[in-house]
Amino acid sequence: MRPKTFVQKIWLTISLVVLITVSFSYFLLNYFYKNLYVDKVEQTLVEEGKNIAADYHGGPITDDYRKQVEWYNEKSTAEVLLVNNPRELSACLPFEVDYDSLIHETDREKLLAGEVVTKVGYEKRFGRKIMGVVVPLLDHQRLEGVLYLYIPLATIQDMTKEVAVIWLPLASLFVIALVMFGKKMANRLAGPLKEMEQVAYRMSHGEYEAQIPIQADDEIGRLAKAFNIMAKAIYEEDMRKREFLANVSHELRTPLSYVKGYSEAILQGMVKTKEEGKKYVKLIHREAGRMERLVRDLLDLARLEEKSVPLQKTLLVFAQVVEGTIEKYEPFLQEKAITITVDVNPDIIIEGDADRIEQVIHNLLDNAIRYTPTGGEICVRLTPAGNERCQLVIRDSGKGIPKDKLPFLGQRFFRVDAARTRTEGGTGLGLAIVKQIVQLHHGTITFASEEGKGTEVVIDLPI
Amino acid sequence: MRRFILFLCLLLASCQHQAFPPIPRQMETLISVNIKDGTVTFFDLTREKKYTQWEIREPVKGGVLLKHGQELLLYGNELEQVYVYDLATGKRKSEWNTGKGIVSALVSSDGKQVFLADEQQQKLRIFTVEGKEEAAIRVGKKPLTLLQTKDGKVYVIDFHDAKADIIDVRKRRMVATFSVPKSALGGLVREKELWVGGHGSGSTVETNIHVYSLDGKLKKTIAAPAMPISFVETDNGIFTLSHGSNTVRKWDKTGTKAVSLTVGVNPFTMIGGNKYLYIASYDGDVIDVVDQQTLRSVRQYKTGKGPFQLLIREGR
Numbered sequence: 001m002r003p004k005t006f007v008q009k010i011w012l013t014i015s016l017v018v019l020i021t022v023s024f025s026y027f028l029l030n031y032f033y034k035n036l037y038v039d040k041v042e043q044t045l046v047e048e049g050k051n052i053a054a055d056y057h058g059g060p061i062t063d064d065y066r067k068q069v070e071w072y073n074e075k076s077t078a079e080v081l082l083v084n085n086p087r088e089l090s091a092c093l094p095f096e097v098d099y100d101s102l103i104h105e106t107d108r109e110k111l112l113a114g115e116v117v118t119k120v121g122y123e124k125r126f127g128r129k130i131m132g133v134v135v136p137l138l139d140h141q142r143l144e145g146v147l148y149l150y151i152p153l154a155t156i157q158d159m160t161k162e163v164a165v166i167w168l169p170l171a172s173l174f175v176i177a178l179v180m181f182g183k184k185m186a187n188r189l190a191g192p193l194k195e196m197e198q199v200a201y202r203m204s205h206g207e208y209e210a211q212i213p214i215q216a217d218d219e220i221g222r223l224a225k226a227f228n229i230m231a232k233a234i235y236e237e238d239m240r241k242r243e244f245l246a247n248v249s250h251e252l253r254t255p256l257s258y259v260k261g262y263s264e265a266i267l268q269g270m271v272k273t274k275e276e277g278k279k280y281v282k283l284i285h286r287e288a289g290r291m292e293r294l295v296r297d298l299l300d301l302a303r304l305e306e307k308s309v310p311l312q313k314t315l316l317v318f319a320q321v322v323e324g325t326i327e328k329y330e331p332f333l334q335e336k337a338i339t340i341t342v343d344v345n346p347d348i349i350i351e352g353d354a355d356r357i358e359q360v361i362h363n364l365l366d367n368a369i370r371y372t373p374t375g376g377e378i379c380v381r382l383t384p385a386g387n388e389r390c391q392l393v394i395r396d397s398g399k400g401i402p403k404d405k406l407p408f409l410g411q412r413f414f415r416v417d418a419a420r421t422r423t424e425g426g427t428g429l430g431l432a433i434v435k436q437i438v439q440l441h442h443g444t445i446t447f448a449s450e451e452g453k454g455t456e457v458v459i460d461l462p463i
Numbered sequence: 464m465r466r467f468i469l470f471l472c473l474l475l476a477s478c479q480h481q482a483f484p485p486i487p488r489q490m491e492t493l494i495s496v497n498i499k500d501g502t503v504t505f506f507d508l509t510r511e512k513k514y515t516q517w518e519i520r521e522p523v524k525g526g527v528l529l530k531h532g533q534e535l536l537l538y539g540n541e542l543e544q545v546y547v548y549d550l551a552t553g554k555r556k557s558e559w560n561t562g563k564g565i566v567s568a569l570v571s572s573d574g575k576q577v578f579l580a581d582e583q584q585q586k587l588r589i590f591t592v593e594g595k596e597e598a599a600i601r602v603g604k605k606p607l608t609l610l611q612t613k614d615g616k617v618y619v620i621d622f623h624d625a626k627a628d629i630i631d632v633r634k635r636r637m638v639a640t641f642s643v644p645k646s647a648l649g650g651l652v653r654e655k656e657l658w659v660g661g662h663g664s665g666s667t668v669e670t671n672i673h674v675y676s677l678d679g680k681l682k683k684t685i686a687a688p689a690m691p692i693s694f695v696e697t698d699n700g701i702f703t704l705s706h707g708s709n710t711v712r713k714w715d716k717t718g719t720k721a722v723s724l725t726v727g728v729n730p731f732t733m734i735g736g737n738k739y740l741y742i743a744s745y746d747g748d749v750i751d752v753v754d755q756q757t758l759r760s761v762r763q764y765k766t767g768k769g770p771f772q773l774l775i776r777e778g779r
Contacts, residue, residue, distance in 0.1 A: 060708070085666060085668055086668060086689060086690060086706070086707035086729075087662065087663060087665075087666055087667075087668055087707075088666060091690075091706060091707060091729050092646075092662045092690065092706070093745075094498060094524075094731070094745070094769075094771060095607065095622060095646070095648060095662060099665060099666075108746075112728075112746050140728075141728040141744075141746060141747045142709055142728050142729070142746075143728075143729070143746065
């Protein structure tokens, strides 16, 4: 059965790792224990053997020496044998066919060379597994005999068994504890993921305000945080979309109701005089114009936001563009008797789309003129700011904008005073378009205002 | 394809036996067959030094000289053939397809026949010196020791079956069998008696020489510990070699009194020259040269590994 859930997978991984580690450590322990112990036994046996062999001074093996070895054998924990039967030493080797001597051919070669031979494993002669060493007794090159020292391997195996008796239950307890802990751990790790899953489902049903509680600042915690931010963004976008639709329909409904109302009045013959009729048609025409502007601005804004129409960037003398635009407003300025002060640095050259930049100035001046009372003043200033930027400041002496509304400037259909401005003919999209264009030119726009004194718009663009 | 041709070339090259250094006919030579490394060492006995060594590199176990010392026959129980080398040229002259199992060889006293003891066929096989098999007579399981009398009888002493067969070569049949100790090895045919040595059976070490009449009756035992396995009789006396105690003993003609010398390192074989005894130490890879009269060691030669058989070729 394959693990299906993430929790199962983590748990399985942890359990496997625990099991592998424990079994590996068991084998390692056994291995080292056996080897170290066997090595130690071997060392001791070799040392003992060499010490006894040191008492042999050449010549045939004497009875005294044999007795000495026998005495040692009684006292020692290891079995110590003195073998000098040539047949046991494979002395007759080339003739041997049916006698299994104690020392075999290869061992004999080593012994003749003065080496100590080690034997681990089953030894037929003793009928059991042993750990033994064979020390040669050499008279020059003659192998007069050997000292065979051994201990049964059972003794060593008993010891490893003892270790196993203590070790195994402890290890099992450890494994169970770790596996249980692993399950908790897996749940804890996967908990936020499960919550995310649920929240995502709720979102798909439109509950955008759902949030995941953040428990830790690890990868999963950060994922939860990102998820929350994403959820919030989606929520806001959704809100904006609704607001936008509401705004658009609201904006369209006002002129439409004018058009509908006046045209009905005309149709029902409520118009008494020709002048009256003309006045109504004029009103219908004005409202149609407003709708046209609204639709145009919407289209414009949509294009800018989508970046579907790329900017036609050229090098522009910014001052010329500013002055050129201002010129077009001369009639309006004169009409409202607004004094305009223009202070532009003619040396500033920017890279931009001439039409779009003009649109920016156009919209801003439009606003400034619209909100500046008759006899007021507008100040336009273009100065370099730092090495690579310039600032265009347009200040009016209008009634200003309340501080709490400043952050909303530039949003679609945002009006500082919705009731008033509609009569003044704005679509509520002008600043939104300005903001888009400035952003597309890698610039920034900031608004500063003091109620009753006027508003200042600062556009900062790269040179 | 290229690899196949190379293989073929190698095969052909290996068939064309290399020539070993030739041994001059006039040189009195001591030959040692060494079984651990499969070599044959030649010593110039006149100049008293090693002459050369043939690297046969095959499991040879022993050899005999044919045609008055012109040819050297080498055998081994694991070899399919016995090899005959011409000493004067150092080339392999012929191979006899005997099959595996040749454990011992003896040249008849008239020099016309070779007796090969075969442990696989369990037969004593009689060949001409040219390699033609003339007869085969059933013997024991491990006929390691071959001895002959002047009147054409061969004693086949078995290592395994604790018996000795007497073969009448002319009649091509076994004429008598008698018991010997188990693991009997080595012996000496004297005028009226047969001395038989041995290793001893199992863990028992043989300490005696068994003396039989020529028809196989045990006459006496002579104590010669431990494991007497090689015998030489010369004008200077009877010499026996006990490999278990590294002892060479010199006996009087009756086999009662002996002087002894400890010599060698597990020596398996001994041969007598005019003046000296040559004793090969299997573990020591040396030949000790011992004066027959004084029984003193006078010299030592280094051999290949595991000298197992010695031969003397007279100079001419």
